[in-house]
Amino acid sequence: MTAIQGLSSVASAPGAGDAPRTIRVHPDDNVAIVVNAFGLPPGTILPDGVVLREFVPQGHKVALADVPAGAPVRRYGEVVGLAIEPIPAGSWVEESRVETPTAPDLDALDLTPHPPAALPTLEGYTFEGYRNPDGTVGTKNILAISISVQCVAGTLDVAIRRIKDELLPRYPHVDDVVGLTHAYGCGVAINAPEAAIPIRTLQNLARNPNFGGEVMVVGLGCEKLVSERLVPDGARAGGVTRLQDEHHAGFGMMLDTIMAMAEERLAVLNERRRETCPVSDLVVGLQCGGSDAFSGVTANPAMGVCADMLVRCGATVLFSEVTEVRDAIHLLVPRAATPEVASALVREMAWYDAYLAKGGADRRANPSPGNKKGGLNNIVEKALGSVAKSGSAPISGVLAPGERVRERGLIFAATPASDFVCGTLQLASGITLQVFSTGRGTPYGLAQAPVIKVATRTELAERWSDLIDFDAGRVATGHMTLEEAGAALFQLIIDVASGRTRPWSDRWGLYNDLTLFNPAPVT
Template sequence: MLSAETTARAEGDAPRTIRLHADDNVAIVVNAFGLPAGTVFPDGLTLREFVPQGHKVALADIPEGGHVRRYGEVVGIALRFIPEGSWVEESCVETPIAPALDALEKATRVPAALPPLDGYTFEGFRNPDGSVGTKNILAISTSVQCVTGTLDVAVKRIREELLPRFPNVDDVIGLTHAYGCGVAINAPEAGIPIRTLQSLARNPNFGGEVMVVGLGCEKLVSERLVPAGKGAAEDSVVRLQDERHEGFGSMIESIMAMAEARLAVLDQRRRETCPASELVVGLQCGGSDAFSGVTANPSLGFAADLLVRCGATVLFSEVTEVRDAIHLLTPRAATPEVADALIREMAWYDAYLEKGGADRRANPSPGNKKGGLNNIVEKALGSVAKSGTSAIAGVLSPGERVREKGLIFAATPASDFVCGTLQLASGITVQVFSTGRGTPYGLAQAPVIKVATRTELSQRWSDLIDLDAGRIATGQSTIEEMGWELFHLILDVASGRKRPWSDRWGLYNDLTLFNPAPIT
């Protein structure tokens, strides 16, 4: 939380820093474009050198081998003496060792349930299975990459020739990917991409109208993507190699005929008033900077707490951006079993990275570092702020569908595109995405609300950013106020009353499967 001292300084162009915890011996520079050497702060701190915006300045002398503290946690080990007023940049800090997984507290500090929030609703599409969508989309699954080009042609024609006849359907999209053949289909970890594709087809925004386009000779047979209970799989699958097809035109006509039947069903869907408890909201960050854990992510965390109080489901993710803060999360697990599941996912990913000759330190991007994040420890501590303060009610392995209400950890890689794909598979119907450096990321399958960590980014990307959390850093808003604003925006977007910029522009990223299994 921002201190009263920080808020008092947040007027005009006076030099400003943010110190997050009383134990911190560094603070970040708030002023846009940084501050020059010789800058004197109201408390007497004097900069010895230029410090860019978002980067850390030493508040006291830090000896060689001493701890660099931010968030009240050790975020680095000083590789050399760092005098007070110096820029604490990447080259002078070593990454600390990750918390040991065999010595973590489990469900020892379970947060008490916050008072319920009643009466909040949104206008959603209720499905036969009881789930509620925020969009009305015909999604066409594919069992192999080979059919992608054909489906692209079919989707273009469906949009032009069929969709105008079904005005209540938002769009038709292909769930295309680079999987399905040339892979070790029976390898143990092949379950992850297969489960992801199976779960994607059942996202609530698709209304339960599953259809699959396959080739016919692939390892991932099309029938495996048709949910149980959907009747004969043959009624939901178009195989391009079937002998009934006489040329390319016949293939396209078959896809269009199956799509038309499903569009007729989806066109009957109407928005209806649903309790906020039916929402499934995914939280993600990308293009992070040092403000992510100060402004945007705490706002997401506050909104997450409000959603949980409404009885909704909230997913946070990104294993490598949780790993170094896992000691803060396992005590919050609702039960020891949930804590064990968190540890299981951390251990699996540790082994996965080790097998690839990498570790968690490979995570920060050059842009993250330019934005003031020295290493993955600092990044993780800011990332977990998205989780708010609620008890962690459950854990999902990659590609699993969500089962519980409340705050859920959905294990995913930190890659924006892979994380987004896996959260869609888990069942999110809205995503909130925080960014400090900026990204035009978007999903066709669910609306994405983009939250900026800095006002400068929000102003420069005014037609890409939906909410400016940078107002917290300048003292114009509080985390609580921003959290409530985001909460109401989520309800408006879920209801179709407001469209995020990614939907207005049609800015959508491809689905990207997580496949840790061998490719043959």
Template structure:
């Protein structure tokens, strides 16, 4: 875990006793655990008395906080009191100002690198080995497009492929389109165009797609189709591209015939893939949170962090992301970077995003959503400190710019925006084959390209959304499970899902978000 948890706050409950969670001995606030909150006059076993109603997950002052005083949670300053906040009061958003972000020029670099985690051996999953050495958790035909103009055509083709071809290839899980809104009407040579182009190139090579790259293009777009192929051709010896404007296409039916023929050739190759036993070191797992609340950094994210440590101990790869949800906790991460070069790469991504936001006349304070605040998060500082709990306790072994493919094992920071669907798209491009998504407010988010395991921060959500949530981490807050127990449960669930033995709810329902490119370059 990133922070120590006061064991006294996690004792097993008796009845509906008023309960709070305080995460660090220096904290002067705690969050209310009880569902629906607690009314004024509620007295806790330690003598604390509420002077007003405090909603579930929101902070109560454990001591008088003067105007201008620090509000402390996670052992860190998460706010500045804009007015006096008496003991027992609700530390509501309007009473707290956002602290200044850590100075990137004053950060400690690799001076508290954690010792290597003890190896964890003997864990395996049933995955799909690829010619390049990577291992997938699904067997999918993915068809890229070079420009949004052909997205509708590809949708028609995929419906036909699923109906007419896919039943003949039982070992192939699905056919998906890697569609997007890029490719033309864009400043293709602008410096930041490298991000969407690199993302599309990397997406096509995700291990769940078996190396069978196929592109449908138009013919007049700025992003020429061949740029999306690994080397301009594919293993089948054809071009890898169906171009709709080719003169050989006499109408829409012939375009469909070309797409169907190329898809069939790739389905035949993918159908020969079979699951085989692979060590857990071949896992590439992405971690993300969305619809976060004040429990995220108490229950689900620390459990994800514990699980991340287990995967790293197995020799596997774990990615955490979301720059604006790391920025205010960056001072806790650069000391953990394995080398000063990795620490400086972390700083580089923070600085790039600071400049990107400034150019748009915004800053990281724009991140928390209304739902985040309703769930008890006052500001981005508090949100970030809970978010980075997903990173566990190990050394950070690599940093990826947006859309870069993963090169290293271990704990990797993959720079992305915090937007759920943009982050998911970029993590897929970086090579995740499975994602774990924690949520406190709830979201039906899912990805067709890889399994998504949904973890609830609160038992109330897990029970209300029992057919959308795969794992309840809220038991940590009520004392019915420990962080370690839920972390191990998640680890075994990952192995089962990666092996195809279990399907997360998003797969069972077919609940999938569209891919969304991050494009900071100009649109012409």
């Protein structure tokens, strides 16, 4: 087990009740995080004999030894900060006392891969999915309707309400009708090099396996992004309509056209049935949001164990969020399966460095105030916990933003860290299910693919019992090992992918809007 996955100690004093409990991730760490729900007061004697000099909130770090000014603060066996002032043992290692260290120098990285040995194969695991003509397999059966420009989004909203009320009840084997709406298409520099990102994202969204290949596009008619660009090769003819077409005599006729196109596709989708498929046909996205200091010791490492199991089954697993990988890139490059993958990892880091610099920002703009309240001092600490989601398998491929997945195995899909932008890009890359960890809590969900929400703390799982699907906080309390949590999450993925278990976001119909990543100019 690597340092970013390891749990050196979950320490607690003897006796019942809320005894002082701390987690030290790696033997070389000079800090531990407080587990107790309401923090620990000054004078508390920790199990290793350290006496707290001040109150330390839950999830925040306490110095286990004196840290001189300028000396490194270590967590996960890595330097997560430099002490701005002397930090005596027993002190709260609060954000203002720690300086963010310099990011790893991309030019100095050794790009020679040293991938871990291939994991032993797992055989015999299956799920019940919807097989498509192109060989992909969906976990849902959805009619998705794309738009080529934001101008028609309101019209599509009205049409979808009618489709759900008037048509969908006649096609009981179709799960839902969703609009792939966005703010792109008009007033954009359509030929700018970076315009490739939003355009391929929209093209690949329509190809998501959960949509069964039944592509449908509603356009206006005068936009720069012409509707035909969103129709993949081999799609059913007659899948495009424009509101400005001369045969549309009024809004009612526009709606009638959309309804007729939708019914033709609903009839096809209604013939789909779940069938037994190997787990190797799954494409699972991993993401985190509203992270806290427990993310890197409970939920994300459990997701890493689960990711390893999926890869051992031959499945495809995507992890993302460039700024939450950047400071751990020196740990990921050696895991590249080939020199080309190693170079691609560095390429995506360098592209994002330049993108942030162009906007007058850098990686330190992440984390959020909520992340800091949850005990994460800076982006370095956040990144080291974030990459625990990737498990320990070799990294077999890298995707630029919005690219469609090509290889099986563990894939880095470059995206911003924003939850809804990352979710949109992962859908475009082809995920059919997402696992999302959270420490602070978020009602995030996707209409286009089921989302399993994993809590980093039991307190959150209990307080948000009708929003959280899996409690990884049991790792911190000693009620589960990481291996047990990962195996349980693996089984939950199979049950959700098969339609046997519905995650809370689907039960509530609680979904985020799609949000494109568009670094290109708007004219």
